[in-house]
Amino acid sequence: MEIDKIEKLYSIGYGLKDAKVSINHDIKFNVAGVKINGTQGEVLNLPLWIGKILAQNKLASLEKPDMITELKQALSKEKMVGEYQMSTLDPHFYIKLKESMKDLNRDDFNHVESMMLELFRMRRGKLVKIADS
Numbered sequence: 367m368e369i370d371k372i373e374k375l376y377s378i379g380y381g382l383k384d385a386k387v388s389i390n391h392d393i394k395f396n397v398a399g400v401k402i403n404g405t406q407g408e409v410l411n412l413p414l415w416i417g418k419i420l421a422q423n424k425l426a427s428l429e430k431p432d433m434i435t436e437l438k439q440a441l442s443k444e445k446m447v448g449e450y451q452m453s454t455l456d457p458h459f460y461i462k463l464k465e466s467m468k469d470l471n472r473d474d475f476n477h478v479e480s481m482m483l484e485l486f487r488m489r490r491g492k493l494v495k496i497a498d499s
Contacts, residue, residue, distance in 0.1 A: 373461070380458040380465075381415040386429040393425055433466035434478060441485050444492075450499065452492050 389404035396402075404410050404426075412420075420426035436459070443453040456462070467478055 376458060376461050380461045382413055384411040385414040385417045387412045387417040387420060387426045389426050391425055430466060431462060433463045437463060437478065437481050437485065441481055444485060444488050449492060450496055452489060
């Protein structure tokens, strides 16, 4: 399977996960069998793809994970485990990171990208060592 198809598959899976959505206006939807009822100020757990649509239309705000902190923690954990061990990452870690990087300004984007590449190189190096042993 090609890498772009795998990424697309994981992105779809991530979009189906629940996310916290704060409702800005009273809403009532019934689209394709999906029913959503919410009052202003209410926090609902909705699939991420629905939350994004509501947020784009200013009907709600979407609570996004702090991926820069998660990236720093992943980098720190990867440095702490042995050179023949790999820390575990959330299955959607890279998808979430890519999503959050879209909103960054150029300087922040470059900084996060360099940390991500450092993590990637470190994990790739460990994989090579594990494969050679």
